[in-house]
Every structure is written in structure tokens, then in C-alpha cells.
Amino acid sequence: MKEEARSAECGVRSEVSLTGEGRSDGGGPRGVAALRVCELSYCYPQGQAALEKVSFSVAPDECIGVLGPNGAGKSTLLLHLNGLLPDRLPKEPNIRVDDQPLVAGTIDLIRQRVGLLFQDPEDQLISASVFEDVAFGPRQLGVGGAELQGLVGRSLGLVGLQGFEGREPHRLSHGEKRRVCLAGVLACGPSVLVLDEPSSGLDPRGRREFKALLRGLPGAKLIATHDLELVVDLCSRVLILDQGRLVAEGPTLSLLSNEELMLAHGLERPHSLLHLHPHG
């Protein structure tokens, strides 16, 4: 009962904060949000607050950007979406994925549904060959044999790395490593992709290609980044975090053109929007 009341409360809250786009319930045609976060708070073990009552939702097939200065709590938020934080999951779920609450009993299911791409590909690429790495997630799900071979091949195909199965991760370029990480995440069949700084460390061509790749992928996407041009190109909506609080939420163009707001939170208006009227 209490849980339902909290969800309803969150629905109201996001309705208030989302102006203009008419996507107030965070739901697409089905009305169920791919991801719903409700009053999420977190303190570091030292007692410092990292997140304070953050609430938002992401519709299926929606791509939203999470912006904020360094130390705003972006990465901490992303770790929560996969149940990696806090160490002990609360009994009252703050996060729902496809309307499934994130609690101790559903954690394996949620980790399959929410694909998390880490900032440093070196942390995510753990196996001795590309095949083994992409197969890591599906193996945990009990996939094996010819099915696994096919799945790995398809996932590598999705990121444009056909035939890379036998390559060794330490001999790949940074961009290729990131793509292999993405293939490893896609192989688990997630419905929400959560990306931490996906364009960092990539050269302009790598960034362009990775952006095109992300645009072509189906499902909901949440991108935490400092790359404002990436946000302008891919995201329809933006969340701005500062000192663990959600300070602004709204359509990308109107938020990113608001110079005062951007400067107040350690950001700046992207070049591509410099000559754009905030309401135009």
C-alpha cells in the first residue's frame, strides 16, 4: 500500500517538473515507464550526502541526458540504476524498471534489463579475448553452445565489429574497446541502456561513429556526460544534477540554451546552440 502511495506521489512530482513535452508520466504509448526513479537518496559511508531525493522517469525509446559538474552525483546515480549501490538494497524500492521494483529478489532480472556501460573500457573488458568478453553476460544467464556463438556474432555485428571474436582486448584501440563493451552489454538484451561518459577519450571520428551507433540502438537510454554536443544530438530531455540534487529537468534545447542556468551549475551553452533563441 505504502509503495503504491509513493509511486503515485512520484508520478505527480514528475508531472509538475516536466513542462512542455506532455510526457508527464514518463510513459510512452503503453504508459509504463522504462525506468522510474523515486525520491532516491544516498550517503557515502563517510556520511556525506551524494544524492538527495532524486526523482525522474524515462519512457521506452526515450533518450535522456544527465548533466552536471564533476562530483554532482551522476556516476553514483548510474550505479544505483543497476543495483550496484547501495550495498544493502532498501525494502521499499526507489527504482522501477519496466514496472519491476528493484529489490533483493529481482536484482538479477534488473541487471539484465539495465545495461550499464562504464566510463573506462579497461574496467569492463575483463576477458582474454573479445568473444569471451561479449559472452560473459549471456553465460551468466545460462546461454551456451551454438546459441552463444550466434548471440556474440550478432552483438558484435550491432556495434560494427564483425569478425573481432578472436582479437585480444589489449590490442584494440580505445574506440574499439568501447564498442566491445557495448556489445557485451547488448548481448544481455537490456531494455534500458545506461551510459557513463560514452564519448570520453574518443577522437572526433570515433565520437561521431559512436554517436551514430547509439542513435541506431532501440530502447530507452540514459547518458551521463560532459559532451553537450552529444546531448544536443541524441537526447530529447535533460536532467541537471548538482551536489546530489536534481536542479532542473526539461527539453534539451530550452534547458541548454538557458545560459544562466548552465553557468550556475558548472556547465555552458553548447556551441551549436549559441545562435539559437531559447524559445525558438
Add this chain to the structure above:
Amino acid sequence: MKYETGCTALHRASPRVKLVAALILVTGTALLPRRLGPVYFAPAAVLGGLWLASRMPLRYTLRRLLPAQTFILGIALLSLFSPSARPGFPATVTKSNLCILALLVLGWTTPFPELLQALRRLRLPSVMLTTLALMCRYLPVLAEEARRMERARASRTFSRKRRIAWQNLGAILGRLFVRTADRAERIYLAMCARGWR
């Protein structure tokens, strides 16, 4: 151990056969009598033949065998004081070097991922497989990190005093340890994110 892209028959042979053969050779050699005798020619001849067939360069072989000698000599010295009081020193040195040579030939002719695959088929417990895979994956990353830190240190070192060099080395090792622990934490999180339990 480093796999070299070669095209000898040994390189093409099945990794599982090579792995089992290497294990038999190592076990067989280790079980030889403690006194050096003609029987030692058998594994030496087999290994010599395999070494020639693998076309592993002599320099490479010696460079890989050399660091192991410290440990081998240590153990061989200990064997001199063993209660059985039989002359085991030359036998221990020969046995150990033959065993290492067998593993070197295996590593030279088989890519590590294929070895892991073979071990998986031989039903090695998955925790051990994961540990081996992580080691193979992260040793180059760790080496690269150490190289970068050493370079950064060198660019800011203006003294050739040995005491300062040792202090710096200590600081680098400490920092490397902390960084590795941090990375281990992030790797663990990334593994959990993909369903590791």
C-alpha cells in the same frame, strides 16, 4: 608467456592435446628419480624435439628461463639439507628447467584464450578460469599503468641521488597498489552489472 603467430605443426595442433601432453610431460619429469641418470634423457629428448619443432628462438628461451633460476636454485639448495640426505641438487635443477621448458613451449605455440578454452573443456572450476582470465587481461594494463607513472616520475626527477630514487620507487609502488585496488573495485562492479554472482 607470449604466443607468437607462427605456422608450425605445433602451433596448429589442438590446444587440448597440447595442454594434456604438457601436463603429462611435467608430471612425468617431476616423478623421475632423485639421482640424475640416463633416464633423464627421455624427457630431455622429447622436449628438445618439441622445442626445435616450435621454432622458439634460443635467446627468447634463455631470457624466459633465466628469471626462474633464482627460485629453482633456492629450492635445490634447500634439497641439499633435506633429511633423506641424498644428492638431489642436480636432479632438482634439471627437473625444474625441463618442466618450465615444457610450459614455455606450450605458451609459445598456443594463444592464451585458446588455453583457457581448453581448460574450460577440461572442466576446470570457473572461479579458477576467471582468475586466470583476469590475470591475463590485466597484467598488460597494470604494466602500462606502471610505465606511465614511471615516466611521469622521471619527468619530475632532477636528482640522481640513490636515496631519492628508492623513495620515489616506494611511492610509485604504493600508488600503484592503491590504483590497482580501486580498479579491482570498479572491475567487480562492472562484472556484477553483467550478472556475475
